[in-house]
Amino acid sequence: MYTTVNEDGVLNNYATEPQMYYAEYPAIWEQRKYVIQSVFATMIVTTLVLVGLSVS
Numbered sequence: 001m002y003t004t005v006n007e008d009g010v011l012n013n014y015a016t017e018p019q020m021y022y023a024e025y026p027a028i029w030e031q032r033k034y035v036i037q038s039v040f041a042t043m044i045v046t047t048l049v050l051v052g053l054s055v056s
Contacts, residue, residue, distance in 0.1 A: 002014040002015075002016060
C-alpha cells in the first residue's frame with residue numbers, strides 16, 4: 001500500500017492501482033462461441049416465459 005503523511009501527521013493509505021491494458025477485439029472463434037451462448041440463453045428464457053404463461 002502507498003502511504004502519505006500530511007503536515008499534521010495524519011496518514012493517508014492508498015491502494016496500488018493495477019496496470020491498465022486495452023481489451024482486444026474477440027477472435028472469430030470467440031464470436032461464434034458468443035453466438036452459440038446467446039442462442040442457448042434465448043431458448044432458456046423463452047422456455048421459462050412460455051412455462052410461466054402456461055401455468056398461470
